[in-house]
Amino acid sequence: MRILVLGGDGYLGWPTALHLSRRGHEVAVVDNFVRRQYDFEMGVDSLVPIAHLQHRVRVWEEVSGLRVEAFVGDLTDHTFVERVLDATAPEAVVHFAEQRSAPYSMIDRAHATYTQVNNVVGTLNLLYAIAERDPQIHLVKLGTMGEYGTPNIDIEEGFIEITHKGRTDVLPYPKQPGSFYHLSKVHDSHNIQFACRIWGLRATDLNQGVVYGQETDETTMHADLATRFDYDGVFGTVLNRFCVQAVVGHPLTVYGQGGQTRGMLDIRDTLACVELALLHPAAEGEFRVFNQFTESFSVAQMADMVAEAYPGEVRIEHVEDPRVEKEEHYYRAAHTKLLDLGLVPHLLEPATIKGLLDVADRHRGRVDPAAIAPTVQWRKTASRLTTAGGPGA
Numbered sequence: 001m002r003i004l005v006l007g008g009d010g011y012l013g014w015p016t017a018l019h020l021s022r023r024g025h026e027v028a029v030v031d032n033f034v035r036r037q038y039d040f041e042m043g044v045d046s047l048v049p050i051a052h053l054q055h056r057v058r059v060w061e062e063v064s065g066l067r068v069e070a071f072v073g074d075l076t077d078h079t080f081v082e083r084v085l086d087a088t089a090p091e092a093v094v095h096f097a098e099q100r101s102a103p104y105s106m107i108d109r110a111h112a113t114y115t116q117v118n119n120v121v122g123t124l125n126l127l128y129a130i131a132e133r134d135p136q137i138h139l140v141k142l143g144t145m146g147e148y149g150t151p152n153i154d155i156e157e158g159f160i161e162i163t164h165k166g167r168t169d170v171l172p173y174p175k176q177p178g179s180f181y182h183l184s185k186v187h188d189s190h191n192i193q194f195a196c197r198i199w200g201l202r203a204t205d206l207n208q209g210v211v212y213g214q215e216t217d218e219t220t221m222h223a224d225l226a227t228r229f230d231y232d233g234v235f236g237t238v239l240n241r242f243c244v245q246a247v248v249g250h251p252l253t254v255y256g257q258g259g260q261t262r263g264m265l266d267i268r269d270t271l272a273c274v275e276l277a278l279l280h281p282a283a284e285g286e287f288r289v290f291n292q293f294t295e296s297f298s299v300a301q302m303a304d305m306v307a308e309a310y311p312g313e314v315r316i317e318h319v320e321d322p323r324v325e326k327e328e329h330y331y332r333a334a335h336t337k338l339l340d341l342g343l344v345p346h347l348l349e350p351a352t353i354k355g356l357l358d359v360a361d362r363h364r365g366r367v368d369p370a371a372i373a374p375t376v377q378w379r380k381t382a383s384r385l386t387t388a389g390g391p392g393a
């Protein structure tokens, strides 16, 4: 299959591109390197050093004999999106290319509007380009479980049957997102569903849980193929952060009571899920939603698991929750559609956490302790990024 991976320089996009390339697909990647720019803005860096995209692509060809073509440009520029679709004529587009941090979107007005414009306009440009060129192209779009929030009833996969005043319909599951970033994903979902309805596009919205892990079968083939590993208070995801905190002797920072429960998955399962969605495309005009996670854990449970797996001493500290979220709540979310397509999950076992602790330990010299604390406060309309300093920080 000819597959275009948007956001192919990112944490998930790069390993997905390699995985698909190795599985025999013809893969091209697109990125504008804005993720690297956020690091410059915040004064932080990926824990694991990452090579430039052009170098990574060269190394991949040397190691595997396979070519991945790289296109550099911005999805908010519609002429660029159109040119890339014309040059690659993809059968499927995997869209990872968005600003993906909830805290980043909550820094202040400028970061909120940037996030929503970048994400919503990029996706709209893509929808138009697909509809005008080839509506048969299957769009596989990364959404998030955070679109649903934490309702006091079971979360379904995208849709819920509702009986109201004696009449019944299947409707989009209600969304209660917890940040302007998560809201951008909800807006995307609505736009994609609408485009499927009016233009007959085919799309899969992958409502993904929080990803952990850093190594995949392909990225470990050469040091220069490594993907990024974020541990800072703005972009770091919870389990990756806890592992780095344990290794450098920093207390594990549990926000509030730690009863916040989220769907989680191993990075290797992200790759497998995307491939399954590609191999079993949505029908013409169909907008389908898969909940892409394998297990749910509370933040406190994850801290306990890391403390148990780490051979040294670990302290767990409950810090004031910078976010506005329920600290204890009901959480049960359906996630059967990818299992039905054949997903065999990597579950979170002590060996997985030990592997992550090893990655963190190998690069412990690169950890900046100043980057660890959360800096963005949901209750304020503007927060200061203390790691960055200087005007505008």
Ligand SMILES: NC(=O)c1ccc[n+]([C@@H]2O[C@H](COP(=O)([O-])OP(=O)(O)OC[C@H]3O[C@@H](n4cnc5c(N)ncnc54)[C@H](O)[C@@H]3O)[C@@H](O)[C@H]2O)c1
Pocket (backbone or CB within 6 Å): 006, 007, 008, 009, 010, 011, 012, 013, 030, 031, 032, 033, 034, 035, 036, 073, 074, 075, 076, 095, 096, 097, 098, 099, 100, 118, 122, 142, 143, 144, 145, 208, 209, 210, 211, 212, 228, 237
């Ligand atoms: N990492 C997670 O735990 C997680 C969880 C749920 C959903 N997701 C979703 O998966 C996707 C990928 O996440 P990630 O962790 O790999 O993020 P990432 O920031 O590492 O990767 C995204 C890539 O897209 C690029 N990009 C952003 N805007 C762009 C634009 N306008 N034009 C071109 N390129 C652009 C960035 O430079 C970056 O390389 C995101 O859509 C995210 O919302 C991630």
